[in-house]
Amino acid sequence: MNTRRNLLAGMGAVALGGLLWNRLPVELEHAVAEEIDTGSPSSYFPNVWLYTHEGEKVRFYDDLVRGKIVAINMMYVMCTGACPTMTANLRKVQQMLGERVGQDVFMYSITLQPEIDRPQHLKEYVEQQRILPGWKFLTGSPADIRRLRYGLGFYDPVPEVDNNLATHTGMLRVGNDRNQRWTMAPALADPERIITTINHVDGAMVHTAYMSGDAAVHLG
Amino acid sequence: MKAKFLEHCPGTLKPGSWKISVKAGGWEPITGEVEEKESRGEESRRSFLKLGAAAIAAPLLLTSLGSAARSRRRPDDDEDDEDDDDGALLLLLLPPPSPATIPWQIELPTAIDQLQPVVLDPPPMAVANTAAGEAGRAPHQRWNELYETPRQYPPVHYELSAKENPAWVFNPAYPPQRIWGYEGNTSGATTPGPTIFARYGQPTILRMHNRLPQDHVGFGTPEISTHLHNMHTASESDGFPSDYYSVNKAGPTLATPGEFKDHFYANIYAGYDELQNGIGDPREALGTLFYHDHTFDFTAPNVVRGLAGFYLIFDHIDSGDERDPSPSALRLPSYPYDYPLDFGDRIFDQNGIMIWDQVNPEGLLGDKVIVNGYIEPVLRVAARKYRLRLLNGGPSRFYEFYLVRPNNVVQTFTYIGNDGNLLPAPLFNQYKVRLGVTERADIVVDFSRYPLGTELYLVNRLTHRPGETRRPKDVRAPGDRLLKIIVDRYPPEQDLSQVPAVLRELRPLDPAEIAAAPVRRWDFDRANGMWAVNGEFFDPQRADAKIKQGGVEVWELFSIDDGWSHPIHIHFEEGRIISKTVEGEEVSVPPHELGRKDVFVLNEISSIKVLLRFRDFYGKYVMHCHNLIHEDHAMMVRWDVVTDPNLADQVNETVAAPEEELAGPPVEPSNDNAPRQRRRNR
Numbered sequence: 001m002n003t004r005r006n007l008l009a010g011m012g013a014v015a016l017g018g019l020l021w022n023r024l025p026v027e028l029e030h031a032v033a034e035e036i037d038t039g040s041p042s043s044y045f046p047n048v049w050l051y052t053h054e055g056e057k058v059r060f061y062d063d064l065v066r067g068k069i070v071a072i073n074m075m076y077v078m079c080t081g082a083c084p085t086m087t088a089n090l091r092k093v094q095q096m097l098g099e100r101v102g103q104d105v106f107m108y109s110i111t112l113q114p115e116i117d118r119p120q121h122l123k124e125y126v127e128q129q130r131i132l133p134g135w136k137f138l139t140g141s142p143a144d145i146r147r148l149r150y151g152l153g154f155y156d157p158v159p160e161v162d163n164n165l166a167t168h169t170g171m172l173r174v175g176n177d178r179n180q181r182w183t184m185a186p187a188l189a190d191p192e193r194i195i196t197t198i199n200h201v202d203g204a205m206v207h208t209a210y211m212s213g214d215a216a217v218h219l220g
Numbered sequence: 221m222k223a224k225f226l227e228h229c230p231g232t233l234k235p236g237s238w239k240i241s242v243k244a245g246g247w248e249p250i251t252g253e254v255e256e257k258e259s260r261g262e263e264s265r266r267s268f269l270k271l272g273a274a275a276i277a278a279p280l281l282l283t284s285l286g287s288a289a290r291s292r293r294r295p296d297d298d299e300d301d302e303d304d305d306d307g308a309l310l311l312l313l314l315p316p317p318s319p320a321t322i323p324w325q326i327e328l329p330t331a332i333d334q335l336q337p338v339v340l341d342p343p344p345m346a347v348a349n350t351a352a353g354e355a356g357r358a359p360h361q362r363w364n365e366l367y368e369t370p371r372q373y374p375p376v377h378y379e380l381s382a383k384e385n386p387a388w389v390f391n392p393a394y395p396p397q398r399i400w401g402y403e404g405n406t407s408g409a410t411t412p413g414p415t416i417f418a419r420y421g422q423p424t425i426l427r428m429h430n431r432l433p434q435d436h437v438g439f440g441t442p443e444i445s446t447h448l449h450n451m452h453t454a455s456e457s458d459g460f461p462s463d464y465y466s467v468n469k470a471g472p473t474l475a476t477p478g479e480f481k482d483h484f485y486a487n488i489y490a491g492y493d494e495l496q497n498g499i500g501d502p503r504e505a506l507g508t509l510f511y512h513d514h515t516f517d518f519t520a521p522n523v524v525r526g527l528a529g530f531y532l533i534f535d536h537i538d539s540g541d542e543r544d545p546s547p548s549a550l551r552l553p554s555y556p557y558d559y560p561l562d563f564g565d566r567i568f569d570q571n572g573i574m575i576w577d578q579v580n581p582e583g584l585l586g587d588k589v590i591v592n593g594y595i596e597p598v599l600r601v602a603a604r605k606y607r608l609r610l611l612n613g614g615p616s617r618f619y620e621f622y623l624v625r626p627n628n629v630v631q632t633f634t635y636i637g638n639d640g641n642l643l644p645a646p647l648f649n650q651y652k653v654r655l656g657v658t659e660r661a662d663i664v665v666d667f668s669r670y671p672l673g674t675e676l677y678l679v680n681r682l683t684h685r686p687g688e689t690r691r692p693k694d695v696r697a698p699g700d701r702l703l704k705i706i707v708d709r710y711p712p713e714q715d716l717s718q719v720p721a722v723l724r725e726l727r728p729l730d731p732a733e734i735a736a737a738p739v740r741r742w743d744f745d746r747a748n749g750m751w752a753v754n755g756e757f758f759d760p761q762r763a764d765a766k767i768k769q770g771g772v773e774v775w776e777l778f779s780i781d782d783g784w785s786h787p788i789h790i791h792f793e794e795g796r797i798i799s800k801t802v803e804g805e806e807v808s809v810p811p812h813e814l815g816r817k818d819v820f821v822l823n824e825i826s827s828i829k830v831l832l833r834f835r836d837f838y839g840k841y842v843m844h845c846h847n848l849i850h851e852d853h854a855m856m857v858r859w860d861v862v863t864d865p866n867l868a869d870q871v872n873e874t875v876a877a878p879e880e881e882l883a884g885p886p887v888e889p890s891n892d893n894a895p896r897q898r899r900r901n902r
Binding site for chain 2 (some may be wrong): 044151153155157168173175181182189193201202205206207
C-alpha cells in the first residue's frame with residue numbers, strides 16, 4: 001500500500017546518495033531527512049510542513065489529510081492557463097457542497113510556484129476569487145512542494161511535460177483517508193460529476209449523484 | 221527462507237540475478253539477451269521510465285542533463301537503450317521486483333469450474349425489485365418479448381456474489397492473502413469466478429450480489445458494476461460504469477442502492493430487429509466473453525483485486541459439443557477440453573502481498589503474471605485437441621504468447637477466434653498470439669502430437685520497460701514461462717473434435733453502405749495529465765454521441781502521439797476494421813483482425829476505421845481505453861443509442877479527414893449539453 005511513500009522516503013537515502021547527492025540543494029536534503037524521521041507510517045503522502053493562505057503552519061498529512069475526505073489540486077497565482085477556470089469550477093463545487101466543506105470534505109489547492117506564491121499572495125488570490133471559507137490554499141518550500149506533488153501523483157513521467165507549467169496536472173485528487181481510498185476527478189469536469197466522485201468515497205453518502213436539497217428529499 | 225524458495229526455481233530468480241539498471245531505467249535481470257526484435261521495436265521512443273526517472277531529478281538537474289537534446293529521436297535508431305543516462309532516478313518510484321516465486325507447484329483443474337443454474341428467490345422481474353434489495357436500475361428492455369414469451373430455450377437463472385476471499389494463495393512462495401472474486405454454487409470466492417456456459421436463444425438472468433466487505437480499507441472499492449465484455453445487451457444490464465451499487469451506495473445513474481442487481485442477457489444475436497427471425501443474425505455470434513467489474517473511477521483496483529470471470533456462449537454452429545450430430549455443428553473441442561485462460565499482471569511487496577498504487581498516474585505494471593489466479597501454474601492435458609481461450613485480463617500489460625518445448629522450440633497451433641468471435645476460416649500453423657488488454661484469442665492445440673510426459677510452456681515474449689504501463693516495448697526470446705502444460709494421459713474416449721476449414725460466416729462488407737455511413741472521429745490523446753477522448757474527460761451523465769437505434773456508422777479512432785498504445789473497447793456491438801493507418805500510411809489489417817472485434821489496439825501515430833451498427837437495444841453505453849489506468853484517468857466516453865431520430869446527432873456524412881489534418885479539431889458534433897463547453901488544454 002505504501003510503496004510510493006516508502007520509495008519517496010527512501011529516495012534520498014539510497015539513490016540520491018550515490019548518484020546525485022552532491023548536486024542537490026541543501027533544501028531537498030533537509031526535506032528528505034525530515035521525512036525519514038517523522039513521516040507518518042499510514043499515509044501515502046509526505047508529511048511536509050506547509051503554510052496556509054491564512055499564514056497557519058501545518059503538517060500536510062497530520063493536519064490536513066489524516067482521517068479526512070479531501071479534494072486536492074494544484075494551481076499558481078500567476079497561471080493564465082487552466083488554473084483560473086479550474087479554480088472557478090472548484091468554487092462551484094464548493095458552493096454546491098455547502099456546509100460539508102470544512103466539516104466532512106476538505107478542499108486544498110497547492111501552489112506550483114511556492115517560491116513566488118507566499119501565504120499573503122494566496123490570501124489575495126482567495127479574496128480575488130471570492131473563495132468561501134473552508135478551502136485552504138497552501139505553499140511551502142519548493143522541495144517540499146515538489147515531493148508533495150509527486151506523492152499526490154501529480155506528475156508526468158515525461159520531464160518536458162512535467163517541467164512545463166503550462167501542462168501541469170488538471171487532476172483533482174479525491175480520497176478518504178479513513179479507508180485509504182484514493183481516486184481522482186478532472187478538475188475541469190462538470191461540478192456535479194466531481195461531486196459524484198467525492199460522494200463515492202464519502203461513506204456517509206448513499207446517493208452519489210449530486211442533488212439539491214429538494215431533489216434529495218424527493219428521492220427519499 | 222528466501223534461499224529455500226530459490227532452490228526450487230532454477231533458471232528463474234537467483235540472488236544477484238537482478239540489478240538496478242540505469243540503462244533499462246529500472247530493475248532488470250543481469251542476464252537475458254535479445255534474440256529477436258520485432259520489426260516495429262525500433263519505433264520506441266525513450267520510455268517513460270527513463271524519462272520519469274529524470275522527472276524526479278529534472279527540476280534540479282534539467283539544465284545539466286540537456287533534456288532538449290535528449291528528446292530528439294534519431295532516425296533509424298534501433299538501439300533504444302543508448303540514451304538512458306537521463307533515467308537515473310525514476311526507477312526509485314518503482315517498487316522493487318516481486319519476490320521470487322516457486323514455479324509449477326499449483327495445478328489448475330483439468331476442467332474449468334462451470335456455474336450451475338439456480339432457482340432465484342425472489343424471481344426476476346422487469347422492474348427492479350427494490351423491495352427485495354435490488355439496486356434501482358432501469359426496467360429490463362424487451363422483457364415480455366425476450367423473457368416472458370417462449371423462445372428457443374426456457375429461461376435460465378444464475379447467481380454470483382462478489383466477495384472477499386481472505387486466504388488466496390497465488391503461489392506457494394507467497395502467504396495466503398485477501399482477494400476479491402466471485403462465489404457461485406460452492407462456498408468461497410475465486411478469481412476468476414465460475415464460468416458461465418450460455419446458449420443463444422436462452423434468456424439468462426445473472427443475479428449479482430455485492431457481498432464485498434463494506435468496511436474495506438485499502439485499494440479497491442466495495443461497490444460493483446458488472447460488465448459482460450462484448451455482450452450484445454441492453455444498457456441496464458451492461459454494467460455501465462456509474463451503475464455501481466452496494467447495499468449502502470448507489471452510483472449516480474442508479475435510483476437507489478441495493479445488495480444485488482439482476483442482469484438480463486437476452487442471448488440474441490445482433491440483428492434481431494433487422495432479420496425478424498426471433499434470434500438475430502448468427503453471423504454476429506459471440507463466443508468468449510468475460511464479466512468484470514467496471515465501477516466508475518475504480519475499475520483498475522477492483523479488477524486487480526480479482527473481479528473477473530468467463531462467460532462462454534454457444535449456438536447451433538459453435539455448439540459446445542464435439543460429438544454433436546447436427547450438420548451445422550463445427551464440433552470444435554468441447555468441455556472439458558474447452559479451457560479459458562485469463563492472464564493478468566500483478567506485483568507483490570517484499571512480504572509477497574499484492575500491491576496497487578492508487579495515486580500513481582501510470583499505475584503499476586505487474587512483473588508476475590497470474591494465470592487463472594495463480595502464478596506459474598501447471599495444466600495437465602490429455603493427448604488430444606484442446607480449445608484454449610486466451611484472455612488478457614489486464615490491467616496494463618500486453619502479451620505475445622508462444623507455445624514452446626523446454627528447449628524453447630516454438631510449437632504451432634490453429635487460431636480460430638479473435639476477441640471471442642470465430643473467424644470465417646481457421647488460421648493454421650500459427651505460432652504466436654499478441655493480445656492487448658482484454659483482447660482474446662481462441663486457439664486449438666493438438667496435444668496428440670506429443671508423447672505422454674511431454675512438457676510444454678506457454679511463454680510471453682513481449683516485454684515492457686520496467687514499470688512502463690503506456691505500451692509494450694519489444695519481443696524477446698525466450699520469454700517468460702507463464703504456464704506449464706504436461707501431456708499426461710490419453711483421453712478416455714476417442715477425440716472426435718475437429719477444426720473445419722470453414723468456421724463462421726462473416727457478413728460481407730458493403731462498399732456502398734460504408735460510403736454512405738456517417739463518419740465519427742475520436743481522438744485518443746493526453747490532456748492535463750490525464751487521458752482524453754476528443755479533448756474531453758469521461759462524465760457518466762454526459763453523452764458525447766447520440767446514435768439512432770439501427771444506425772450504421774464509421775468510427776475513426778485516432779492517436780496522434782507516439783508514446784503509447786491504447787486498446788480501445790467499444791461496448792454493445794462488434795466492429796469490423798475497414799482500414800488502418802500508421803503515420804498516415806495505410807497498412808494491411810492482419811488476418812486475425814479481419815473478423816469482428818470489440819477491442820482495437822491503437823498504436824502510436826495511427827488510426828483505425830471501424831464499421832459499427834447499433835441495433836436492437838437503446839440507452840447509455842461507453843467506449844474506453846481498456847488499459848485500466850487510462851480508463852480510470854478518464855479516457856472513456858458515454859454514447860447513447862436513442863430510439864427517437866430527432867434526438868440523434870446529425871453527423872457529417874463526409875469521408876475521413878486527410879492525414880495532414882491529423883491534429884485538427886474533432887469532427888464529432890454533439891448537440892446535447894451545449895453549455896458544457898469543450899475544453900482542450902494540453
